[in-house]
Amino acid sequence: MLSAGVLAWICVVFLAAGFVKGVVGMGLPTVAMGLLAVTMPPAQAAALLLIPSLVTNLWQLLTGPSFGRLCKRLWTMMAGVMLGTVAGAGLLTGTHTGAASAGLGAALVLYAILGLAKAGFTTSVRHEALLSPLVGVATGLVTGATGVFVIPAVPYLQSLRLGREDLIQALGLSFTVSTAALAIGLFRTGALASPSAQLVGSVAALAPALAGMFAGQALRQTMSVETFRAVFFVGLLALGGYLMGDGIL
Template identity: 60%
Template sequence: MPSHSLPIIAAVALTFLLAGGVKGMIGLGLPTVAMGLLGLVMPPAEAASLLIVPSFVTNVWQLASGPGFGPLLERLWPMMAGVCLGTWVGAGFLASDASGVATMALGIALVLYAILGLSSARLRVPAGSERWMGPLVGLATGLVTAATGVFVIPAVPYLQALALEREELVQALGLSFTVSTVALAAGLAQHGVFAGALVGMSLLALLPSLAGMLLGQWLRLRVRQDTFRRCFFLGLLALGAHLALRPLF
Protein backbone atom coordinates (compact mmCIF):
# COMPACT_ATOMS: atom_id res chain seq x y z
CA MET A 1 0.00 0.00 0.00
CA PRO A 2 1.34 3.44 -0.78
CA SER A 3 0.60 4.63 2.74
CA HIS A 4 -0.45 2.96 5.95
CA SER A 5 -2.99 5.61 6.87
CA LEU A 6 -5.12 5.25 9.98
CA PRO A 7 -8.34 4.57 7.98
CA ILE A 8 -6.62 1.76 6.05
CA ILE A 9 -5.20 0.20 9.24
CA ALA A 10 -8.63 0.45 10.90
CA ALA A 11 -10.27 -1.14 7.85
CA VAL A 12 -7.76 -4.00 7.90
CA ALA A 13 -8.25 -4.61 11.64
CA LEU A 14 -12.06 -4.59 11.41
CA THR A 15 -12.02 -6.80 8.33
CA PHE A 16 -9.92 -9.49 9.99
CA LEU A 17 -11.94 -9.26 13.21
CA LEU A 18 -15.08 -9.96 11.18
CA ALA A 19 -13.40 -12.61 9.00
CA GLY A 20 -12.04 -14.39 12.07
CA GLY A 21 -15.51 -14.28 13.63
CA VAL A 22 -17.02 -15.95 10.58
CA LYS A 23 -14.36 -18.67 10.67
CA GLY A 24 -14.97 -19.20 14.38
CA MET A 25 -18.70 -19.57 13.71
CA ILE A 26 -18.71 -21.94 10.71
CA GLY A 27 -15.12 -23.21 10.37
CA LEU A 28 -14.29 -21.40 7.11
CA GLY A 29 -14.61 -18.05 5.41
CA LEU A 30 -11.64 -16.02 6.68
CA PRO A 31 -9.86 -15.58 3.32
CA THR A 32 -13.16 -15.20 1.48
CA VAL A 33 -14.46 -12.42 3.74
CA ALA A 34 -11.05 -10.74 3.95
CA MET A 35 -10.52 -10.73 0.18
CA GLY A 36 -14.06 -9.54 -0.46
CA LEU A 37 -13.93 -6.59 1.93
CA LEU A 38 -10.31 -5.56 1.40
CA GLY A 39 -10.91 -5.74 -2.34
CA LEU A 40 -13.09 -2.66 -1.88
CA VAL A 41 -10.18 -0.51 -0.70
CA MET A 42 -7.01 -1.99 -2.23
CA PRO A 43 -5.79 -4.12 -5.18
CA PRO A 44 -6.52 -7.86 -4.80
CA ALA A 45 -2.80 -8.76 -4.79
CA GLU A 46 -2.21 -6.57 -1.72
CA ALA A 47 -5.34 -7.92 -0.03
CA ALA A 48 -4.14 -11.48 -0.70
CA SER A 49 -0.75 -10.66 0.84
CA LEU A 50 -2.39 -9.41 4.04
CA LEU A 51 -4.33 -12.63 4.57
CA ILE A 52 -1.29 -14.93 4.32
CA VAL A 53 -0.28 -15.04 8.02
CA PRO A 54 -3.81 -15.04 9.53
CA SER A 55 -4.96 -17.69 7.07
CA PHE A 56 -1.92 -19.90 7.66
CA VAL A 57 -2.06 -19.77 11.46
CA THR A 58 -5.82 -20.25 11.79
CA ASN A 59 -5.88 -23.11 9.29
CA VAL A 60 -2.93 -24.91 10.89
CA TRP A 61 -4.87 -24.57 14.16
CA GLN A 62 -7.92 -26.12 12.46
CA LEU A 63 -5.79 -28.83 10.83
CA ALA A 64 -4.09 -29.80 14.09
CA SER A 65 -7.40 -30.21 15.94
CA GLY A 66 -8.64 -33.02 13.68
CA PRO A 67 -8.70 -36.76 14.41
CA GLY A 68 -6.10 -38.17 12.00
CA PHE A 69 -3.77 -36.15 9.82
CA GLY A 70 -1.79 -39.06 8.32
CA PRO A 71 -4.65 -41.00 6.69
CA LEU A 72 -6.22 -37.77 5.46
CA LEU A 73 -2.99 -36.60 3.82
CA GLU A 74 -2.52 -40.02 2.22
CA ARG A 75 -6.00 -39.75 0.72
CA LEU A 76 -5.88 -36.12 -0.39
CA TRP A 77 -2.25 -35.57 -1.44
CA PRO A 78 -3.04 -35.77 -5.21
CA MET A 79 -5.52 -32.92 -4.76
CA MET A 80 -2.97 -30.92 -2.74
CA ALA A 81 -0.36 -31.45 -5.46
CA GLY A 82 -2.86 -30.11 -7.99
CA VAL A 83 -3.44 -27.02 -5.81
CA CYS A 84 0.28 -26.27 -5.76
CA LEU A 85 0.66 -26.79 -9.50
CA GLY A 86 -2.36 -24.64 -10.38
CA THR A 87 -1.26 -21.81 -8.09
CA TRP A 88 2.26 -21.89 -9.51
CA VAL A 89 1.02 -21.85 -13.11
CA GLY A 90 -1.22 -18.84 -12.53
CA ALA A 91 0.83 -17.02 -9.89
CA GLY A 92 1.65 -14.03 -12.08
CA PHE A 93 -1.97 -13.14 -12.84
CA LEU A 94 -2.96 -11.68 -9.49
CA ALA A 95 0.41 -10.02 -8.97
CA SER A 96 0.55 -8.27 -12.34
CA ASP A 97 -3.10 -7.42 -13.04
CA ALA A 98 -3.79 -3.69 -13.19
CA SER A 99 -6.88 -3.71 -15.39
CA GLY A 100 -9.49 -4.71 -12.82
CA VAL A 101 -9.84 -8.24 -14.21
CA ALA A 102 -8.64 -9.75 -10.91
CA THR A 103 -11.27 -7.76 -9.02
CA MET A 104 -13.95 -8.99 -11.41
CA ALA A 105 -12.71 -12.58 -11.08
CA LEU A 106 -12.79 -12.25 -7.29
CA GLY A 107 -16.38 -11.02 -7.45
CA ILE A 108 -17.43 -13.90 -9.70
CA ALA A 109 -15.76 -16.42 -7.37
CA LEU A 110 -17.62 -14.97 -4.38
CA VAL A 111 -20.96 -15.06 -6.24
CA LEU A 112 -20.45 -18.71 -7.22
CA TYR A 113 -19.49 -19.63 -3.66
CA ALA A 114 -22.53 -17.81 -2.26
CA ILE A 115 -24.91 -19.51 -4.70
CA LEU A 116 -23.51 -22.92 -3.75
CA GLY A 117 -23.83 -22.06 -0.07
CA LEU A 118 -27.46 -20.94 -0.43
CA SER A 119 -28.50 -23.90 -2.57
CA SER A 120 -29.86 -27.10 -1.10
CA ALA A 121 -27.90 -29.25 -3.55
CA ARG A 122 -25.88 -32.04 -2.00
CA LEU A 123 -23.15 -33.32 -4.29
CA ARG A 124 -21.57 -36.77 -4.07
CA VAL A 125 -18.35 -38.01 -5.64
CA PRO A 126 -19.04 -41.34 -7.42
CA ALA A 127 -17.20 -44.38 -6.13
CA GLY A 128 -13.86 -44.83 -7.85
CA SER A 129 -13.80 -41.27 -9.22
CA GLU A 130 -11.76 -39.66 -6.44
CA ARG A 131 -8.45 -40.84 -7.92
CA TRP A 132 -8.81 -38.71 -11.05
CA MET A 133 -11.16 -36.01 -9.75
CA GLY A 134 -8.91 -35.01 -6.83
CA PRO A 135 -5.97 -33.75 -8.94
CA LEU A 136 -8.31 -31.94 -11.37
CA VAL A 137 -10.19 -30.23 -8.54
CA GLY A 138 -6.86 -29.30 -6.95
CA LEU A 139 -5.56 -27.85 -10.22
CA ALA A 140 -8.75 -25.82 -10.71
CA THR A 141 -8.61 -24.59 -7.11
CA GLY A 142 -5.00 -23.51 -7.59
CA LEU A 143 -5.84 -21.56 -10.73
CA VAL A 144 -8.76 -19.82 -9.00
CA THR A 145 -6.51 -19.08 -6.02
CA ALA A 146 -3.86 -17.55 -8.28
CA ALA A 147 -6.45 -15.41 -10.07
CA THR A 148 -8.51 -14.23 -7.09
CA GLY A 149 -6.79 -15.01 -3.76
CA VAL A 150 -9.86 -17.07 -2.77
CA PHE A 151 -9.38 -20.83 -2.44
CA VAL A 152 -12.86 -22.20 -1.78
CA ILE A 153 -13.90 -22.96 -5.39
CA PRO A 154 -14.11 -25.81 -6.25
CA ALA A 155 -12.26 -27.29 -3.25
CA VAL A 156 -15.00 -26.81 -0.63
CA PRO A 157 -17.88 -28.34 -2.65
CA TYR A 158 -15.62 -31.25 -3.63
CA LEU A 159 -14.51 -32.01 -0.08
CA GLN A 160 -18.12 -31.76 1.12
CA ALA A 161 -19.06 -34.28 -1.58
CA LEU A 162 -16.63 -36.90 -0.23
CA ALA A 163 -19.05 -37.82 2.59
CA LEU A 164 -16.40 -37.34 5.28
CA GLU A 165 -17.31 -37.38 8.95
CA ARG A 166 -17.84 -33.91 10.43
CA GLU A 167 -14.44 -33.71 12.15
CA GLU A 168 -12.70 -35.23 9.13
CA LEU A 169 -14.29 -32.60 6.89
CA VAL A 170 -13.17 -29.76 9.16
CA GLN A 171 -9.63 -31.15 9.13
CA ALA A 172 -9.71 -31.69 5.36
CA LEU A 173 -10.76 -28.06 4.86
CA GLY A 174 -7.91 -26.99 7.15
CA LEU A 175 -5.45 -29.04 5.09
CA SER A 176 -6.69 -27.65 1.78
CA PHE A 177 -6.67 -24.04 3.00
CA THR A 178 -3.21 -24.41 4.55
CA VAL A 179 -1.68 -25.78 1.34
CA SER A 180 -3.45 -23.08 -0.71
CA THR A 181 -2.16 -20.36 1.62
CA VAL A 182 1.45 -21.57 1.39
CA ALA A 183 1.21 -21.90 -2.41
CA LEU A 184 -0.31 -18.41 -2.71
CA ALA A 185 2.38 -16.92 -0.45
CA ALA A 186 5.11 -18.50 -2.57
CA GLY A 187 3.55 -17.18 -5.77
CA LEU A 188 3.12 -13.64 -4.44
CA ALA A 189 6.64 -13.62 -2.99
CA GLN A 190 8.07 -14.85 -6.31
CA HIS A 191 6.56 -11.80 -8.00
CA GLY A 192 7.66 -9.39 -5.28
CA VAL A 193 4.22 -8.65 -3.81
CA PHE A 194 4.36 -10.50 -0.48
CA ALA A 195 7.33 -8.59 0.90
CA GLY A 196 8.35 -5.66 3.09
CA ALA A 197 5.55 -3.70 4.76
CA LEU A 198 2.84 -6.10 3.60
CA VAL A 199 4.50 -8.95 5.52
CA GLY A 200 4.47 -6.81 8.67
CA MET A 201 0.83 -5.84 8.13
CA SER A 202 -0.06 -9.51 7.62
CA LEU A 203 1.60 -10.38 10.94
CA LEU A 204 -0.36 -7.63 12.71
CA ALA A 205 -3.59 -8.81 11.08
CA LEU A 206 -3.19 -12.09 12.98
CA LEU A 207 -4.23 -10.42 16.26
CA PRO A 208 -7.74 -9.32 15.21
CA SER A 209 -8.16 -12.61 13.33
CA LEU A 210 -7.54 -14.68 16.47
CA ALA A 211 -9.75 -12.37 18.53
CA GLY A 212 -12.49 -12.77 15.94
CA MET A 213 -12.15 -16.55 15.99
CA LEU A 214 -12.57 -16.66 19.75
CA LEU A 215 -15.60 -14.37 19.50
CA GLY A 216 -17.06 -16.51 16.71
CA GLN A 217 -16.62 -19.69 18.74
CA TRP A 218 -18.42 -18.02 21.65
CA LEU A 219 -21.27 -16.87 19.36
CA ARG A 220 -21.54 -20.34 17.80
CA LEU A 221 -23.08 -21.59 21.05
CA ARG A 222 -25.64 -18.77 21.12
CA VAL A 223 -26.73 -18.16 17.51
CA ARG A 224 -28.47 -20.63 15.19
CA GLN A 225 -25.89 -21.66 12.61
CA ASP A 226 -28.46 -22.03 9.81
CA THR A 227 -29.58 -18.42 10.27
CA PHE A 228 -26.01 -17.15 10.41
CA ARG A 229 -24.93 -19.13 7.32
CA ARG A 230 -27.87 -17.80 5.31
CA CYS A 231 -27.08 -14.20 6.24
CA PHE A 232 -23.39 -14.80 5.55
CA PHE A 233 -23.96 -16.15 2.04
CA LEU A 234 -26.51 -13.45 1.18
CA GLY A 235 -24.02 -10.79 2.21
CA LEU A 236 -21.30 -12.56 0.24
CA LEU A 237 -23.57 -12.67 -2.81
CA ALA A 238 -24.14 -8.92 -2.67
CA LEU A 239 -20.44 -8.19 -2.10
CA GLY A 240 -19.38 -10.48 -4.94
CA ALA A 241 -21.85 -8.91 -7.35
CA HIS A 242 -20.54 -5.46 -6.47
CA LEU A 243 -16.91 -6.47 -7.04
CA ALA A 244 -17.75 -8.29 -10.30
CA LEU A 245 -19.58 -5.29 -11.75
CA ARG A 246 -17.36 -2.49 -10.39
CA PRO A 247 -14.65 -2.66 -13.13
CA LEU A 248 -17.38 -2.18 -15.76
CA PHE A 249 -18.33 1.27 -14.48
Protein backbone atom coordinates in the same frame (compact mmCIF):
# COMPACT_ATOMS: atom_id res chain seq x y z
CA MET B 1 4.53 2.21 5.71
CA LEU B 2 0.86 1.60 6.42
CA SER B 3 -1.08 4.47 8.02
CA ALA B 4 -2.96 4.13 11.30
CA GLY B 5 -6.26 4.35 9.44
CA VAL B 6 -5.33 1.54 7.06
CA LEU B 7 -4.16 -0.65 9.94
CA ALA B 8 -7.44 0.01 11.78
CA TRP B 9 -9.42 -1.02 8.69
CA ILE B 10 -7.34 -4.18 8.33
CA CYS B 11 -8.04 -5.09 11.97
CA VAL B 12 -11.79 -4.56 11.55
CA VAL B 13 -11.83 -6.69 8.39
CA PHE B 14 -9.96 -9.58 9.99
CA LEU B 15 -12.02 -9.43 13.17
CA ALA B 16 -15.12 -9.91 11.02
CA ALA B 17 -13.47 -12.57 8.85
CA GLY B 18 -12.23 -14.50 11.88
CA PHE B 19 -15.69 -14.33 13.41
CA VAL B 20 -17.23 -15.86 10.29
CA LYS B 21 -14.63 -18.64 10.33
CA GLY B 22 -15.36 -19.34 13.98
CA VAL B 23 -19.09 -19.70 13.37
CA VAL B 24 -19.19 -21.63 10.08
CA GLY B 25 -15.73 -23.26 10.05
CA MET B 26 -14.46 -21.42 6.96
CA GLY B 27 -14.69 -18.08 5.20
CA LEU B 28 -11.75 -16.09 6.58
CA PRO B 29 -9.96 -15.64 3.22
CA THR B 30 -13.25 -15.17 1.37
CA VAL B 31 -14.53 -12.40 3.63
CA ALA B 32 -11.14 -10.75 4.04
CA MET B 33 -10.38 -10.72 0.30
CA GLY B 34 -13.86 -9.48 -0.52
CA LEU B 35 -13.72 -6.54 1.90
CA LEU B 36 -10.08 -5.61 1.38
CA ALA B 37 -10.38 -5.73 -2.41
CA VAL B 38 -12.94 -2.92 -2.24
CA THR B 39 -10.22 -0.52 -1.04
CA MET B 40 -6.92 -1.97 -2.35
CA PRO B 41 -5.53 -4.08 -5.23
CA PRO B 42 -6.23 -7.82 -4.89
CA ALA B 43 -2.49 -8.63 -4.75
CA GLN B 44 -2.02 -6.37 -1.73
CA ALA B 45 -5.09 -7.84 -0.07
CA ALA B 46 -3.80 -11.37 -0.68
CA ALA B 47 -0.43 -10.49 0.86
CA LEU B 48 -2.14 -9.22 4.02
CA LEU B 49 -4.10 -12.47 4.19
CA LEU B 50 -1.09 -14.79 4.37
CA ILE B 51 -0.21 -14.90 8.08
CA PRO B 52 -3.76 -14.86 9.54
CA SER B 53 -4.88 -17.51 7.06
CA LEU B 54 -1.84 -19.72 7.64
CA VAL B 55 -2.07 -19.59 11.46
CA THR B 56 -5.84 -20.09 11.73
CA ASN B 57 -5.87 -22.91 9.20
CA LEU B 58 -2.88 -24.67 10.77
CA TRP B 59 -4.76 -24.47 14.05
CA GLN B 60 -7.80 -26.04 12.40
CA LEU B 61 -5.66 -28.68 10.68
CA LEU B 62 -3.52 -29.81 13.61
CA THR B 63 -6.34 -30.06 16.18
CA GLY B 64 -8.23 -32.69 14.16
CA PRO B 65 -8.03 -36.46 14.64
CA SER B 66 -7.02 -37.70 11.16
CA PHE B 67 -4.06 -35.70 9.87
CA GLY B 68 -2.05 -38.60 8.44
CA ARG B 69 -5.01 -40.39 6.92
CA LEU B 70 -6.33 -37.26 5.23
CA CYS B 71 -2.89 -36.36 3.84
CA LYS B 72 -2.61 -39.84 2.33
CA ARG B 73 -6.09 -39.63 0.85
CA LEU B 74 -5.90 -36.06 -0.49
CA TRP B 75 -2.24 -35.62 -1.44
CA THR B 76 -2.93 -35.51 -5.19
CA MET B 77 -5.50 -32.76 -4.65
CA MET B 78 -2.99 -30.80 -2.54
CA ALA B 79 -0.33 -31.20 -5.24
CA GLY B 80 -2.79 -29.83 -7.80
CA VAL B 81 -3.62 -26.89 -5.53
CA MET B 82 0.06 -26.03 -5.24
CA LEU B 83 0.71 -26.22 -8.99
CA GLY B 84 -2.44 -24.35 -9.99
CA THR B 85 -1.94 -21.54 -7.46
CA VAL B 86 1.67 -20.85 -8.44
CA ALA B 87 0.73 -20.96 -12.14
CA GLY B 88 -2.22 -18.59 -11.74
CA ALA B 89 -0.73 -16.08 -9.29
CA GLY B 90 0.29 -13.69 -12.06
CA LEU B 91 -3.35 -12.71 -12.60
CA LEU B 92 -3.33 -10.91 -9.23
CA THR B 93 -0.57 -8.54 -10.30
CA GLY B 94 0.27 -5.92 -12.89
CA THR B 95 -2.28 -5.02 -15.54
CA HIS B 96 -4.59 -7.86 -14.56
CA THR B 97 -5.96 -6.28 -11.36
CA GLY B 98 -9.33 -5.40 -12.92
CA ALA B 99 -9.76 -8.92 -14.21
CA ALA B 100 -8.70 -10.29 -10.82
CA SER B 101 -11.34 -8.17 -9.06
CA ALA B 102 -14.00 -9.36 -11.48
CA GLY B 103 -12.80 -12.94 -11.04
CA LEU B 104 -12.94 -12.59 -7.27
CA GLY B 105 -16.48 -11.25 -7.52
CA ALA B 106 -17.50 -14.14 -9.77
CA ALA B 107 -16.02 -16.66 -7.32
CA LEU B 108 -17.90 -15.06 -4.43
CA VAL B 109 -21.18 -15.03 -6.37
CA LEU B 110 -20.78 -18.68 -7.37
CA TYR B 111 -19.91 -19.70 -3.82
CA ALA B 112 -22.90 -17.76 -2.44
CA ILE B 113 -25.32 -19.30 -4.94
CA LEU B 114 -24.10 -22.81 -4.13
CA GLY B 115 -24.44 -22.09 -0.43
CA LEU B 116 -27.94 -20.60 -0.64
CA ALA B 117 -29.15 -23.43 -2.89
CA LYS B 118 -27.56 -25.99 -0.56
CA ALA B 119 -26.34 -27.65 -3.72
CA GLY B 120 -24.46 -30.86 -3.15
CA PHE B 121 -23.32 -34.07 -4.80
CA THR B 122 -21.60 -37.25 -3.76
CA THR B 123 -18.24 -38.43 -5.10
CA SER B 124 -17.72 -42.17 -5.04
CA VAL B 125 -14.40 -43.58 -3.82
CA ARG B 126 -13.59 -45.04 -7.26
CA HIS B 127 -13.74 -41.57 -8.85
CA GLU B 128 -11.51 -39.83 -6.32
CA ALA B 129 -8.24 -40.80 -8.00
CA LEU B 130 -9.30 -38.93 -11.16
CA LEU B 131 -11.19 -36.01 -9.61
CA SER B 132 -8.86 -35.07 -6.75
CA PRO B 133 -5.95 -33.74 -8.84
CA LEU B 134 -8.33 -32.00 -11.27
CA VAL B 135 -10.19 -30.30 -8.43
CA GLY B 136 -6.84 -29.36 -6.90
CA VAL B 137 -5.57 -27.70 -10.08
CA ALA B 138 -8.88 -25.87 -10.59
CA THR B 139 -8.87 -24.65 -6.99
CA GLY B 140 -5.27 -23.54 -7.38
CA LEU B 141 -6.01 -21.55 -10.52
CA VAL B 142 -8.92 -19.79 -8.81
CA THR B 143 -6.75 -19.14 -5.75
CA GLY B 144 -3.89 -17.80 -7.83
CA ALA B 145 -6.19 -15.50 -9.79
CA THR B 146 -8.44 -14.26 -6.95
CA GLY B 147 -6.98 -15.16 -3.54
CA VAL B 148 -10.14 -17.14 -2.71
CA PHE B 149 -9.60 -20.79 -1.75
CA VAL B 150 -13.14 -22.19 -1.72
CA ILE B 151 -14.10 -23.00 -5.32
CA PRO B 152 -14.27 -25.88 -6.16
CA ALA B 153 -12.42 -27.34 -3.14
CA VAL B 154 -15.17 -26.89 -0.54
CA PRO B 155 -18.04 -28.43 -2.56
CA TYR B 156 -15.75 -31.32 -3.54
CA LEU B 157 -14.61 -32.05 0.02
CA GLN B 158 -18.22 -31.88 1.17
CA SER B 159 -19.11 -34.42 -1.54
CA LEU B 160 -16.71 -36.98 -0.02
CA ARG B 161 -19.14 -37.37 2.90
CA LEU B 162 -16.41 -37.10 5.52
CA GLY B 163 -17.33 -37.05 9.19
CA ARG B 164 -17.78 -33.61 10.74
CA GLU B 165 -14.35 -33.44 12.38
CA ASP B 166 -12.64 -34.99 9.34
CA LEU B 167 -14.29 -32.43 7.04
CA ILE B 168 -13.17 -29.53 9.23
CA GLN B 169 -9.63 -30.93 9.25
CA ALA B 170 -9.68 -31.55 5.48
CA LEU B 171 -10.72 -27.93 4.93
CA GLY B 172 -7.86 -26.84 7.18
CA LEU B 173 -5.46 -28.94 5.10
CA SER B 174 -6.69 -27.51 1.80
CA PHE B 175 -6.65 -23.91 3.03
CA THR B 176 -3.18 -24.30 4.58
CA VAL B 177 -1.72 -25.61 1.33
CA SER B 178 -3.52 -22.88 -0.62
CA THR B 179 -2.10 -20.18 1.65
CA ALA B 180 1.45 -21.51 1.34
CA ALA B 181 1.12 -21.83 -2.42
CA LEU B 182 -0.28 -18.30 -2.69
CA ALA B 183 2.71 -16.94 -0.76
CA ILE B 184 5.07 -18.72 -3.18
CA GLY B 185 3.11 -17.44 -6.17
CA LEU B 186 3.07 -13.83 -4.93
CA PHE B 187 6.81 -13.95 -4.22
CA ARG B 188 7.50 -15.50 -7.61
CA THR B 189 5.57 -12.77 -9.46
CA GLY B 190 7.11 -9.93 -7.46
CA ALA B 191 3.87 -8.96 -5.71
CA LEU B 192 5.72 -8.87 -2.37
CA ALA B 193 7.78 -5.91 -3.48
CA SER B 194 7.42 -4.19 -0.05
CA PRO B 195 7.62 -7.21 2.24
CA SER B 196 8.29 -5.24 5.43
CA ALA B 197 5.11 -3.14 5.15
CA GLN B 198 3.06 -6.13 4.07
CA LEU B 199 4.48 -8.20 6.92
CA VAL B 200 3.51 -5.50 9.44
CA GLY B 201 -0.03 -5.43 8.07
CA SER B 202 -0.32 -9.21 7.99
CA VAL B 203 1.01 -9.59 11.56
CA ALA B 204 -1.35 -6.84 12.72
CA ALA B 205 -4.24 -8.78 11.19
CA LEU B 206 -3.43 -11.98 13.12
CA ALA B 207 -4.64 -10.90 16.58
CA PRO B 208 -8.08 -9.67 15.45
CA ALA B 209 -8.48 -12.75 13.23
CA LEU B 210 -7.85 -15.06 16.20
CA ALA B 211 -10.06 -12.96 18.48
CA GLY B 212 -12.88 -13.07 15.94
CA MET B 213 -12.46 -16.82 15.45
CA PHE B 214 -12.67 -17.55 19.18
CA ALA B 215 -15.71 -15.27 19.53
CA GLY B 216 -17.40 -16.99 16.58
CA GLN B 217 -16.71 -20.43 18.05
CA ALA B 218 -18.30 -19.34 21.33
CA LEU B 219 -21.35 -17.86 19.59
CA ARG B 220 -21.75 -21.00 17.46
CA GLN B 221 -22.79 -22.86 20.61
CA THR B 222 -25.75 -20.52 21.20
CA MET B 223 -27.15 -19.64 17.78
CA SER B 224 -28.52 -21.28 14.66
CA VAL B 225 -25.63 -21.82 12.27
CA GLU B 226 -28.08 -22.17 9.37
CA THR B 227 -29.44 -18.68 10.00
CA PHE B 228 -25.97 -17.22 10.10
CA ARG B 229 -24.93 -19.09 6.97
CA ALA B 230 -27.92 -17.65 5.09
CA VAL B 231 -26.97 -14.09 6.07
CA PHE B 232 -23.33 -14.84 5.25
CA PHE B 233 -24.11 -16.08 1.74
CA VAL B 234 -26.49 -13.20 0.97
CA GLY B 235 -23.76 -10.77 2.00
CA LEU B 236 -21.22 -12.55 -0.19
CA LEU B 237 -23.64 -12.46 -3.11
CA ALA B 238 -24.01 -8.68 -2.81
CA LEU B 239 -20.29 -8.12 -2.32
CA GLY B 240 -19.40 -10.41 -5.22
CA GLY B 241 -21.81 -8.59 -7.52
CA TYR B 242 -20.25 -5.27 -6.57
CA LEU B 243 -16.71 -6.51 -7.23
CA MET B 244 -17.71 -8.02 -10.57
CA GLY B 245 -19.19 -4.73 -11.72
CA ASP B 246 -16.24 -2.72 -10.40
CA GLY B 247 -13.72 -5.02 -12.08
CA ILE B 248 -15.51 -4.96 -15.43
CA LEU B 249 -16.04 -1.20 -15.45
